[in-house]
Amino acid sequence: MNPSTALGRVLVDELVRSGVRDVVLSPGSRSAALALALHAADAHGDLRLHVRIDERSAAFLALGLAKGSHRPVAVVTTSGTAAANLHPAILEASHARVPLIAITADRPVELRGTEANQTTDQVKLYGDAVRAYVEVAAPDVVPASPAAWRAAVARVVAAAVGRTGEGPMARPQGGPVHLNVAFREPLVPGADEVGGDLSAELVGRPDGAPWRRPAPVTPEPASTLPLGPRTVVVAGDDAGPAARLLAEEAGWPLLAEPTSGARNGTQPIATYRLLLGLPELADRIERVIAFGHPTLSRPITRLLSRDDVEIVGVGAAPFSDPGNRLAATYPSVRVDGADDPSWFEQWTRADAATLAAVEEIVLGGDTLTPWLVARAVSQAVEPGGQLVVGSSNPVRDLDLMAVPYQVGQRRMITANRGLAGIDGVVSTAIGAALGRRSGERTLALMGDLTFLHDSNGLVIGPSEPVPDLTIVVASDNGGSIFSTLEQGDVPYAAAFERVFATPTGVSIGRLCQAMGVEHRLARTSDELQEALATDGGLRVVEAVIDRTDRREIDRKLRGAARLH
Template sequence: MTTPRRPFREFDDAYDVESLRLARRVIRGLTMTMRHIVLAPGSRSAPMAYALREAEELGAITVHVRIDERSAAFTALGIAMATKSPAGVVTTSGTAAGNLLPAMMEADLSGIPLVAITADRPEEMHGTGANQTTWQQGMFAGRVRDEIHLEQGEARLEPESRDDMLAAETQVGLLLRVATGPAPGPVHLNIGFRDPLVPAAPGEGQRAGAQRWARTPFVPRRRVTDSAEQLRAEIIGSEILGGPAAQGPSVAQGSSAGTPAESPAGSPTGSPADSEASSESGAATESSAKMAGESSAESPAESAAESPAEAAARFEAELGTARTVFVMGADAPAEARELARRLGHPLLAEPSSDARWSDLGTIQGYRLILQAPEGSPASVLAGSVERVVVAGRPTLTRPVQQLIHRQDVEAVQYAPGGEAWFDHRLDRRQIHDVLALAQFAAMAPPGWQDSWTERGLAAQRLIDAALTEQEALAQGELSSVRVAQYVAETVKTPLLLGSSSVIRDVDLAAVLNRTVLGTRDDARRVYAMRGLAGIDGNLSAASGVALARSTRVTALVGDLTFLHDINALLIPSTEREPDLDIVVVNDSGGAIFDQLEHGAVGRREGQAEAVERFFGTPQTVDIEALADAYGHDYHFAEDLDSLGEGLSGLEDRVGIRIIEVRTDRSVLRDFHARLRAAAAEL
């Protein structure tokens, strides 16, 4: 249960410096919906720092300080990912703002409401060679749902009006509303602050001047589903943002005025596509009622005469039958999983979809089934698929992508709210409501689910046997696949899976329902950054998840992912440390490339050294020494028993702990070769 926050008081700051007055009003707008903000130090952003301290003391917001801006941005992204609410990151001007770009790119394609708040030099300093001054307006063009620029006015003899200041709060509050709107995603707030940048000393305050706002020539390349102008009209003067406010001075808008909005499917706002999207909730409710056995309201007499069971049977009969599979990617909507269960279709679920951790038709070892040799029973089964429903964003395996794009398979994308990453020009259409999805998927023919379940269980037995055989050949040395399987099946905390090999190893081998956990609830959910799937920022994002959820979190990452975000371990001594266990699968380099085409090139005569140098990128970093340098606990796991000891009792620990497991990536080639050969038995 969320503790009610104390209201952000009205400051009697008419005689304080104008930069502080503006910062306070900005924060008033932010705290209407924002609970966490991450701040990186800087002088130009100092007004925000001082105002945030005041707001935190009042209980209006929680502030986290990070030294590195890129880590700060991914920490905020992790917070927003865990809470599904806006989280902000504050930086000074110059390259500090540029360090936010990777996290903004990830937030864009993942639909995460990350709010970049960048301090800027005032307009008169641009183009003069002033230090740390660059053109920041529009710097995230094409990545944000909306952006505004606020320019602090020069000191005048008379203080600004209350309406002027409320306009700042209103515009900031509206920006956050866009971030969490029908097409959620990142937004950018750029603020030009003028000196002085520190609070006035008692008795030495200056009378503040009127607020001045500026327009910019920036024209957005992309628009969002809902018109920001319409939202702006709704919210100006509303009680949500502190009472009626005059429209006041103008505000520079990034993607809110001038051009018609476009939906993810390419339709202008106000078109039939928008009408369809706006009625999704009602359609979903109607379809849920029908799937639950309620009769439609077309005929009162028919409704009165027909029992719920009869209505359900009639609805199912109208659907017909089809051999459909549901492919569940990252952030797949829960209703798609439930619909697949009701219709009797198998789920091919990636780890970052909640469907992977349920017992509702999830197929084990599905990757092995899809890549089984031609002529095998598993190949025949996969070849009989007629339709594919894609929910969320599957990104992990080529066999899944090949299934989706097969010429003899009809595929659709279930997009109840539109996806930022989805291009309507792709060869599959979008479906926006559950009823239409049910009509496309149809009922499964008898035995369809059972056939997939049987093949899946057989595939999982082959995977487990191959892992056992590999360990025997390696005289007990662990493989990265076994480590990933063990961690995913053992931890009771929320789990963040690093990009690259780790999440693919979990996808291949991990099964939850054979462990003590039963079914994975929200307290044990899996997170992954699959928007752009980079290895940067994974530890910082896990840190953000831990801070947001106020619980211990486990991150499972490879060694390069760990080293790439090592500044996530750099926590100022004055800050609360996240409760985070980082399991590092250290195979001294990039294992994933050996499973791609580059592995085959490396096996050609004279190519091994070049492939290892340019793709394997071997490293010999002493991770224990790193942990010690940053002041964090360290545990080395030499086998599964030792790994289990390191993972036990995690809920009772505090702070960051690093658990290192060393593996040999050279053995993976033989393991996967044996697995492919064994797939002929499926």
């Protein structure tokens, strides 16, 4: 067995033994040894292989698989620009703490700096965005022991899945890692070795256990917060149930983003973004307890930046601290008893009145609006189901229109909020759907520009696993979020359409037809409801909406906030 073949097979074997169950591959010559080993492992049932032709989409597919399955997932590429195309997903994974394992094939070390074909410096290519960088190389001869190769895999997997504490309340500390593997020719096994197994010397530990497991960390005891200051709990992306439990225990208002994993129970305030514009409520806040990664709205950013409010961060660092105002941080917190209920009652009265005013503005009539689409998609998520939502307006529309879910029904709402880009959302949704258990339906909601930005994600070969995923595209032929921002104001009208709205005129239906993906068009609420009622396989529902009045309606919504 040649060294590259042996190295590829050992690395894949150790990935399996370390708990990796999904690997995404973008084919190339230099990564041939890994590709053949992965194909064999897939055929044997040791892991599930996903092949994609676009490395950027492949990386976001792996990101989605990791989100949906809550397991580390590897993405494998060849050398050169292929490796560089993983960078956007690695940055997202870094800020969202997703265990993404980037395995990049490389040329032999002696070829660096020689301008050899497809050779660049891949050493620490992703900088500080990865939790660990490890490099291994195929030697001139197969070593007597594979310990160093197996230890390299074990090191990156341990760094990717690092956690603080144990059990369901443990929060992730890990993130993306980079394993750079220098292969030398011959890159493929001999004809008589294609289907061969690892030799006894290369198997490693006889008990089949991984070379190394991450050591468990004993959780620190929860810190007790005093009652008294008028407090709100802010739950950002991936905050988890701890934010909800604290808010319920103390009786505090819960300002929870839709992807927080905390927006259920008795305490969430649906219209919190609008209510933060009311001085009668917002100016009375004295303390914020922040969980997760709250980056969705400017009102929350302004709240976290106020110099008259005590900001407390809870969970795993780093914390969102846009105003450099963090007064204290704790791994976990608790309270002794409940606070004065009148504070929460003021928020709930205002929330009910404001939500009624909002619904009167945006839910009347049968013509589709962005808010109708968001409400319909939110209602269509079944117990045990999953919703992946794109950046820009869709996640903000969902934030306002999401229906409350019951605790314990396992509805998962997720998004790429690490850096909140529109990159790779289609692939992330496909990965998230494939990462869920069979029978658990996934929906996705995104704008047309987000959809088009990653339309390559729809290219799925005939031998590849296909998700049960319905992608709802809020289609308004452009980037409507800019109309609600400064750029959408009158002084910039002459340039707005071309350099901000960027209409494309692309026929989403024809694009789907070319990709072999089912497409449904919905122009009314009834048509959208009918399309959402159908599931099974991969399909795109194009919900046609208008963006010409987006700025005016946004102004009306901000004016809908009221105390009672």
